[in-house]
Amino acid sequence: MTEEDRLGPAGDAVYEALMKAHQGLSAEHSHALNARLVLLLSNEVGDATRLRELFAAARDMGFATDRREI
Amino acid sequence: MTDRYPPYPYTPPPGLGAPEPRHPVVIVGAGPVGLSIAIDLAQQGIRCVVLDDGDTVSVGSRAICWAKRTLEIFDRLGVGETMLAKGVTWQVGRLFHGEKQVWEFDLLPETGHKYPAFINLQQYHVERMLLERAHAFPDLIDLRFRNRVTDHAERGDHVELIIETPDGDYTLEADWYLACDGARSATRSRMALPFEGQSFEERFLIVDVEMPQSPFAVADRPERWFWFAPPFHEGQSALLHKQPDDIYRIDLQLGPDADPEVEATEERVLPRIRAIVGDTPFRLDWMSVYRFRCAMLDNFVHGRVIFVGDSAHVVSPFGARGGNGGIQDVDNLGWKLALVLKGEASSALLDSYDDERRHGARENILHSGRATNFMTPKSEMEALLRHEVLRLAETQPFARRLINSGRLSQPCSLDGRPLQTRGEAPIAPGSAMPDAPVVGKNGCRWLIEALQGRFVLLGVGGAVLPEVPGLESVIVGPRGSGAEVEDTEGLVEQRYGRGAYLLRPDGHVCAFFDTPQVEEVKEALARAKGGFL
Numbered sequence: 001m002t003e004e005d006r007l008g009p010a011g012d013a014v015y016e017a018l019m020k021a022h023q024g025l026s027a028e029h030s031h032a033l034n035a036r037l038v039l040l041l042s043n044e045v046g047d048a049t050r051l052r053e054l055f056a057a058a059r060d061m062g063f064a065t066d067r068r069e070i
Numbered sequence: 071m072t073d074r075y076p077p078y079p080y081t082p083p084p085g086l087g088a089p090e091p092r093h094p095v096v097i098v099g100a101g102p103v104g105l106s107i108a109i110d111l112a113q114q115g116i117r118c119v120v121l122d123d124g125d126t127v128s129v130g131s132r133a134i135c136w137a138k139r140t141l142e143i144f145d146r147l148g149v150g151e152t153m154l155a156k157g158v159t160w161q162v163g164r165l166f167h168g169e170k171q172v173w174e175f176d177l178l179p180e181t182g183h184k185y186p187a188f189i190n191l192q193q194y195h196v197e198r199m200l201l202e203r204a205h206a207f208p209d210l211i212d213l214r215f216r217n218r219v220t221d222h223a224e225r226g227d228h229v230e231l232i233i234e235t236p237d238g239d240y241t242l243e244a245d246w247y248l249a250c251d252g253a254r255s256a257t258r259s260r261m262a263l264p265f266e267g268q269s270f271e272e273r274f275l276i277v278d279v280e281m282p283q284s285p286f287a288v289a290d291r292p293e294r295w296f297w298f299a300p301p302f303h304e305g306q307s308a309l310l311h312k313q314p315d316d317i318y319r320i321d322l323q324l325g326p327d328a329d330p331e332v333e334a335t336e337e338r339v340l341p342r343i344r345a346i347v348g349d350t351p352f353r354l355d356w357m358s359v360y361r362f363r364c365a366m367l368d369n370f371v372h373g374r375v376i377f378v379g380d381s382a383h384v385v386s387p388f389g390a391r392g393g394n395g396g397i398q399d400v401d402n403l404g405w406k407l408a409l410v411l412k413g414e415a416s417s418a419l420l421d422s423y424d425d426e427r428r429h430g431a432r433e434n435i436l437h438s439g440r441a442t443n444f445m446t447p448k449s450e451m452e453a454l455l456r457h458e459v460l461r462l463a464e465t466q467p468f469a470r471r472l473i474n475s476g477r478l479s480q481p482c483s484l485d486g487r488p489l490q491t492r493g494e495a496p497i498a499p500g501s502a503m504p505d506a507p508v509v510g511k512n513g514c515r516w517l518i519e520a521l522q523g524r525f526v527l528l529g530v531g532g533a534v535l536p537e538v539p540g541l542e543s544v545i546v547g548p549r550g551s552g553a554e555v556e557d558t559e560g561l562v563e564q565r566y567g568r569g570a571y572l573l574r575p576d577g578h579v580c581a582f583f584d585t586p587q588v589e590e591v592k593e594a595l596a597r598a599k600g601g602f603l
Contacts, residue, residue: 001465002465002466002467003466003467003468004467004468005467005468005471006468007468007471007472008471011468011471011472012437012440012472012474012477015440015444015459015472015474016440016443018455019443019452019455022449022451022452022455025451027449027450027451030449030450030451031451034451061461061462061465064457064461
């Protein structure tokens with residue numbers, strides 16, 4: 001499933017803002033922040049069918065096995 | 071290569087014997103920026119002295135990526151075509167994450183432009199070409215090598231310089247002092263000016279190798295390869311790029327703890343290069359381990375001392391915004407300083423150089439800082455998020471756009487700055503003029519050749535231009551119309567629409583009129599020359 005690019009030219013600024021949101025947090029707090037963000041963004045999307053598609057897409061990608069890749 | 075570092079002769083300057091008459095302009099530093107501003111001024115009939123403590127071109131390839139806008143400026147300075155002919159133009163880029171190719175792109179540039187998105191050309195070639203061009207103005211450009219400025223002081227209406235040569239010291243006076251003395255500017259240090267910004271801990275290794283056999287699938291189609299988490303070394307990223315003369319630039323991110331003394335040795339470098347290029351024979355040409363920072367001066371104009379290029383601002387190398395930013399400084403300053411020296415504008419016009427180019431430098435720092443941050447994750451979470459961007463990029467276009475290995479230098483827009491007259495237009499005031507193929511009665515083949523270098527009122531699509539004293543008009547008409555400049559492929563009208571554009575000598579639009587009236591054009595012209603500052 002290919003998602004439409006909705007960030008466009010704002011992508012770099014949004015990515016920078018996300019890094020800033022994490023700045024100075026411990027790993028534990030950073031994970032908590034991500035969890036909150038997923039919930040907030042889910043509410044923002046609002047459409048349950050759409051969200052199920054996105055959750056599946058994220059999960060179906062698989063996960064890195066090599067630590068070095070991260 | 072015997073001619074790579076040609077020795078530049080030292081001749082004892084006249085000032086050693088007797089005081090020299092005051093010079094209008096002294097340029098300190100004969101790098102790409104210093105030489106370009108000397109040529110720009112000479113083309114406008116302004117004399118200058120260029121002082122440099124060295125006696126040859128840049129050692130090592132250093133700045134290698136020259137963007138389209140820079141090439142258009144070099145075209146105006148009479149060296150663009152020489153650079154294009156020698157430079158390497160690439161189109162295909164590949165991005166790898168570990169072993170895996172994440173994606174591949176073809177720049178497929180828009181046709182109908184004289185110059186490509188950018189070329190790769192070593193700084194020593196660029197400097198040699200600029201120097202050859204400077205020699206075309208023997209009466210206007212006075213080049214002095216092994217002349218090191220040891221002190222300077224502002225004396226009200228001029229600047230006094232103390233200069234050291236192999237034959238002793240002498241003194242010069244100049245109306246204007248252009249500090250083109252690079253990232254470690256001695257001028258800036260002497261004046262104790264704050265130069266603040268963000269420093270990056272990460273060390274990078276640059277290696278140039280000469281390799282007769284191309285590593286790319288199609289030998290004469292050079293590519294750009296970029297790796298995140300490269301499989302062949304421990305660092306976070308690596309880059310492979312081609313330069314002329316079968317020289318390849320390899321950039322390896324080493325991490326913050328790397329020891330530059332140890333890393334810049336053949337024992338450490340050779341295995342890494344072999345890991346990238348395999349058994350292909352190669353020769354090490356040049357290498358350097360570096361760190362960088364993003365910083366700029368609070369003000370580029372200090373009385374009669376004007377900072378141009380790296381002396382005024384430094385950026386990380388990602389996006390090729392250092393050398394290209396410096397040449398845009400030159401483009402912005404050249405015509406303004408010439409007008410001031412000819413008494414056609416007040417020195418307030420130079421404040422607009424400061425304003426417009428600090429705006430450009432801020433933009434360059436923003437983009438190159440973001441690229442650097444993407445390439446150097448500072449926490450586990452940053453590394454994780456980036457890793458997932460790279461994974462998502464395998465299938466999702468939005469994630470591809472988030473991958474940041476440098477956003478290539480784009481012409482800076484001067485929209486909203488005080489020299490521009492605000493207005494709506496297909497090419498908004500402040501933008502650099504887009505190129506298009508044309509045929510001019512004077513033999514020009516491109517719009518940039520027809521218009522850059524002086525103020526011009528450009529009429530497109532049948533616009534009727536008024537007579538404005540002291541302002542040249544150029545009408546671009548359809549093919550076969552007999553106009554001074556013919557729009558052979560219709561691309562001028564397609565890109566510019568219909569109306570009249572007032573263009574600055576640096577090719578930036580400063581005003582647009584649907585139906586230009588003489589008074590409003592005069593007012594816009596006066597504004598562009600700093601008349602309302």
